[in-house]
Amino acid sequence: MSRPVPAATATLRVLRFLSTQPVPVAASRIAAEIGLARSTTYHLLDAMAEQDFVVHYPDERTWGLGVGAWEVGVAFAAQEPLARLARLPLARLVDRVGRSAHLVMLQGADVLYVIEERARGRPPLVTDVGVRLPAHLTASGRAILATLPRAQVRALYPSAAAFVSRTGRGPAAPSELREVLTATRTRGYAEEDGEVTDGFASAAVALTEPALRASVAVTWETRDDVDVEGVLEAIRATTAEIDRRLRHR
Template sequence: MPQVPAATRALRVLRFLAGQPTPVPLERISHAVGIPRSSAYHLLAAMAEEGFVVHLAEERRYGLGVAAFEVATGYARQEPLARLARRPLAALVDRTGESAHLAVMHGRDVLYVLEERAPGRPPLVTDVGVRLPAHLTASGRAMLAALPAAQVRALYPDRTAFVQRHGNGPASPSALRAVLTETRQRGWAVEDGEVTPGLASVAAAVLDHNGHPVAGVALTFAAGGTTDLAPRVRAAADALSARLA
């Protein structure tokens, strides 16, 4: 069955690219997978058409595409991650008195998979199953900041990739880069009124053993509240990363 070898080669390409810190040239992929350069070229072209690979023409390199990222986060959306995160999120709520949630990336959105609501706090839009634009949420920004720049460019190539909820937040690739640079320098992400007026959030990314962001842990509180909560969110995300690894 000719489909089996082709599928095997495609999976080997995905596995190889997933283990690289940056996009790589065609020759390295051809050598790693063990197929001729011409065969690797046609295979990568087909994978790029389906979104599993992105071709950075100016750099003459290939990296993982959005479709590969969605498949990877599909595992994160399964029950194992929610089961691992439930107790740390409950403990975070107990320590801070604020509502916490766990989200994963889904294309340019975040998908909320777990919420622990603090007693007496107002209901949030981040119910389980809700999707929101990643570039506006603290959870999304935390995960985007942990991605390679090439993958962020693939997700947000131009202004048409940006949507707004209340007229706030980055609306261009350059504005998003500035937000993500601040996020990396700070060590956690913030948003203030960009998702829901009057509410703010801080979040940190949960990383797998390859340093890839699989989820974001966040706390939401009244706008103007203290950001002293951020180190606790960072600690909870780090603890969950350690459990995943």
């Protein structure tokens, strides 16, 4: 028989448990882990979902962490190991290419900006630490989505209703996103042009640590003459350095 657990304690246990899982999990498993009845667990998850602390993936009948959980930890993110280990390599990347760069993590169907390094003299961007953007529109998000199992991508984008647009460009249906991600896997990097902000383009490469679901991207004005291959070489070198730092932390 399940024993009573105060709601606040149960909520924290759910968040802690989900934070250790590489993929969303079923409510029945969450209930077993924290010692609650399934009906009570569903009520708790529904309440947490209303506040964006968890996300429900109905097609797979699973639950994962939501953006609310991330936002609570934004103040800690600056000292979080990934941010600390990646900040210097990202600063070196900006120095090398002379363009703004950032590191993001995937949260649900969005990317959240963990580090933003602005290049001197370059125009401001919509991105900043703590900003959230639709993953399917950003190069950084596509780089991560391309590494996920196809079933998980389907859960995040089950129908055309799951897609939003900022500039009228970008994939607007699951089939279009599949084409974008297939091309991303083939190239070995992701790109976008004017899908986040008119007049700006980006390229991104994902980190190899699957539990992190993170990537590094560089953004530039499309009117500029940019050595894209040189930028990609620098991004790959940066992600490799961050991966090495993560392995040896």
